[in-house]
Amino acid sequence: MKMDNLKNEEMYVLCAPDGSVQLTTLAPEFVMCIGMAELLASKGISKPVTEMFEAGYEILPVKVTIVQNGTADEGFKKAKKSLK
Secondary structure, three states: OOOOOEEEEEEEEEEOOOOOEEEEEEEOOHHHHHHHHHHHHHOOOOOOHHHHHHOOOEEEEEEEEEOOOOOHHHHHHHHHHHOO
16 A cells, blocks of 8 residues: 655654653544543543643643555564564
């Protein structure tokens, strides 16, 4: 499969006070970014959103570029090797 590459797409992402990006919250809309963070918190995967904001987390606008780097089969084989 050939995917459509993204180039400088405007998105939003939750960022920790230390500058680390919480990639699971990457979204094309601000409210969707919050929604992903709330979903993760509801499943016990992360802290509640209000608690993260109080701790200094922020939702930041970012520009994202994603370029395909191989096939799904190649990616699976690479991931499988890393599990050994």
